[in-house]
Amino acid sequence: MISAMPNAGLAIELQPAERAQLEQWESAQGTPQQVALRCRIILRAVAGQQNVAIAAGLGVSRPTVQLWRKRVHEQGIGEVWEIAPGRGRKAHYDQGQRDRIIQATLQSKPKGMTHWSCRLMAEAQGVSKNTVNRLWQLHNIKPHLSRTFKLSRDAKFLEKLTDVVGLYMNPPDKALVLCVDEKSQIQALERTQPGLPLKKGQCGTMMYDYNGNGTTTLFAALNVLDG
Known part of the structure; x- marks a missing residue:
């Protein structure tokens, strides 16, 4: 649930599982620095800090804080992994592509196998293994278990x-x-x-x-x- 707070940006409230997921991404060794920074922005916003305080504490601009509050507001916590088209190496996949990956994971199996792996799903959907792994983590899907x-x-x-x-x-x-x-x-x-x-x-x-x-x-x- 997210609501507007005057002069303080968007006040963000997350479910416990969502907050735990952000904390995990923020501290994981394999998380890119820019993604970890976005997680810190959102976690501080959840704690009730204002944009000015977050920007000063993390050494970023206030518009950057406002941007990621807005993107998480509109798209959810998984948006911290996304990069705008034309910037960075990661491709931007729309919600339809994400839904197809999740649906294929839950409702199908690769030929001759009992479950999907990140590599097989990435090849089948034409995306990277990291993209599949992030989606599975976001939706708490563990096909190998x-x-x-x-x-x-x-x-x-x-x-x-x-x-x-x-x-x-x-x-x-x-x-x-x-x-x-x-x-x-x-x-x-x-x-x-x-x-x-x-x-x-x-x-x-x-x-x-x-x-x-x-x-x-x-x-x-x-x-x-x-x-």
Whole structure:
């Protein structure tokens, strides 16, 4: 919510998540200096400082402070990453292009893959990897993350859980624990039930159970005596 304040420029009020995002951009090592400066301008504006005080404290002109108050007012905090056409190396993408990138991320998958990467999405949309990364950060989209879940209906689940956890809590002398699974690079695509799709601020989910391949061979490899 943003409202006008006489003689003090635009008074800016941000949601906690938006303020945290600006603070993250401002302090991140990879953030360009000009973007970090814009973040500082907006953060000071949010704190209630007047344009004159912000300009003096950051060593910029008052029109610069007014400009970025106005741009964030009209376009949101993601505008701090944008550069006017003809200046700098970054291209200026309109809202339609941004919407297409977000829609493609949430509603499609690259051929033969489980999710989009910055590189693949950049190639598909004809933009830079940094542009995709900034949009994903702005909308809190994390295609590479997924949350697994397992609901057991076993009547003896608690009893079995206690036995397994008990071994870890109080292991016998000279015990050796082997935990074996498929390599993370090998995608197990045959889940027993479908998960929930990727959304803004929420990673996709998938069932813990899947139809595995090569399990017999994997366990046979541990049988060192008879192969």
